[in-house]
């Protein structure tokens with residue numbers, strides 16, 4: 544009975560946290576035991592986003608491990624790492640304060656792959672002597688990863704924007720928007736409530752369910768024109784007057800802007816739109832590459848491959864790069880960088896120091912949030 548109640552609560556929390564995903568959902572930080580871990584058990588580290596932690600614990604059912612939950616402001620790993628809330632400093636702090644060093648004999652931590660854009664593995668090693676390995680993109684693959692002596696297949700390293708994730712993101716944007724609109728229109732313009740909600744969900748579906756990526760050219764503009772035409776067409780078809788037409792146009796444009804707004808990239812599989820695609824590209828200095836192959840482990844897009852007959856990498860699919868900078872942050876030889884095609888480079892040191900990437904908000908923090916001494 545107790546297990547059933549717990550599962551029900553878990554399900555309700557899943558729904559609530561998916562619908563209101565844009566809000567932070569912090570869970571308690573610190574050390575947790577998964578199963579019956581001992582001094583040689585693996586140590587997993589993640590951010591304190593409640594949905595992530597509960598999914599991870601579900602995926603690890605039947606396994607023995609230590610879980611260190613580090614502060615990420617209650618935000619998911621990808622967004623927190625890209626936005627400067629989950630970096631070296633948070634991981635180091637969690638390791639030093641959680642008591643994990645008294646529980647295990649080894650000094651190896653497994654972090655989510657998508658943390659690689661924010662946590663500098665070399666700095667964690669330098670500051671606390673822990674070696675960081677990056678696990679698979681998805682928590683569900685952790686048991687396989689652990690069973691394979693912490694080796695992830697290329698498949699496990701790729702981020703996908705699966706149908707389930709697309710539905711989650713669609714709901715995360717459309718549900719709270721609908722809630723606000725339902726209150727406003729329910730109170731002041733009930734006759735327009737259904738058409739407005741229909742437009743909201745149709746736009747959210749267009750953005751997240753396999754349509755948006757296929758729109759050629761300026762996507763937001765195309766979407767805005769279609770929404771505008773649909774909203775105005777509806778007003779004209781029911782014979783409403785000019786004020787209604789103007790209101791519908793404003794509403795259609797506002798909803799398009801809101802629902803197609805990239806918030807630190809909706810998925811590691813999707814580059815954000817508000818940077819010019821051609822502005823910065825990933826660059827590789829092959830002479831510097833000594834074949835550490837960490838970029839192969841952290842890239843969520845399969846951009847790299849091993850160069851034939853050489854212990855080096857090469858850029859196999861640079862067009863798939865979402866410019867998260869994870870590979871640049873982790874490369875021990877500084878062989879990777881961002882460049883604009885006109886000879887201007889953003890060097891690795893600047894990217895690490897200021898947590899630069901092209902995913903969303905810039906986190907210029909000259910303090911020690913990423914392990915650099917202030």
Ligand code: SF4
Pocket residue numbers: 825841842843844845846847863864865866867868869870871
């Ligand atoms: S190649 Fe691009 S997508 Fe892959 S890790 Fe580097 S910056 Fe991120």
